[in-house]
Amino acid sequence: MHVAERPTIGIFGAGKVGTALARLLVGAGYDVVMTGSPRQTALALLVSVVAPGARVATPEELVEQADVVILSVPFGKAATLPWPAFDGRIVVDAMNYWPPVDGHIREVDDDERSTSEIMAARNPAARVVKSLNHVGYHEMEDDSMDAGSPLRRAMAVVGDDAEARTVLAGIIDDLGFDPVDGGPIANGRALEPGHPAFGRELGAAELAALLTPSEDLAA
Template identity: 70%
Template sequence: MTERAVVGIFGAGKVGTALARLLLAAGHEVLIAGSPRQTALDLLVGVVAPGARVVTADELVEASDVVFVAVPFGKAGSIPWNALSGRVVVDAMNYWPPVDGNIAEVDADPRSTSEQNAARNPDVRLVKSFNHVGYHEMEDDSLPAGDPLRSSMAVVGDDEEARAIVARLIDAIGFDPVDGGALAHGRVLEPGHPAFGRELSAAELGALLTPAAAVAA
């Protein structure tokens, strides 16, 4: 990945547009693909994430160095997973029954939700991150590198190089990246688990992940 990356975001909701603003401020190019049912998407993105470009799903997949999936978990099946083979994909979703409803097969599956998504296409270089921090905290808590008050963000996945790529993006938007190792360790980042929704230092977050080590940006 080049220093200035092309980052694609599936999802033009609060999380997707907050990510877009942070990534644009860090100097990256941002592409957004939303639901076909979202009307006036160009106008919306022009207002809430000026500088981001609205594209089709195919264009986003083709052009992006890193792809974020930031749609409601129940809509994960609408993502073109088969087209994402070989791509670094960040699963920023959370299974949230009050929004998604109770999905019996998800409730019965012992794997983390990101492991379930990874199984949609084993050739995707899936990383779980950004899901355990609220979209408002992403912008409110972003701080320069070295600031003692800087919060952290975890990155887990079975592809070490993909984790490092996402860690550099985390550092660029103002958080200390913490490497949590394998994708299965991402369960602690999900709703109802220890790291979800908490503002933690790198040391505090690292203590919740096994293995855990700060990622050098």
């Protein structure tokens, strides 16, 4: 994919995950726009220091400009995101439900669906995929490797929209990881905290074995 053809990436959340992703994306040649908490009055200064090259925008501007939207806010704040504005957008759920941080959310605890299925139901017109959540933010930069490296780590993408999965797979490859297609969004449970793929250093074949159906899109 040529730089000119690369999608503009919007990131909701300027914390450790969001800024680590922004640095990697900018380094890979992507146009990155970010937004953070309204309480972060110095957001533009923060981003210029920790993610130079990324732009800061309002949530409305971000959605208007971005082809791919990454959600990296705390899970407990998911309801505050502008879900109705995500129609037709590829939306990457990079959030993790952490009861020690978020508290126990009864509606989530009692729901048999994966957390990404719950998120996707907020706007069925959004093209929601689950990814970028099962590798630690500090590992994203440390473990990024060139394509073909024998020790290259894998990162999964699941979602019901096959084209959205393919687009994100290309982004993951550019970030320095082998993308693995994990199939429908229901398979995202394997990527959640406490489940098989979360936090583990896995190659493409190992990660694919934990996801059914699976296909290594890096091949």
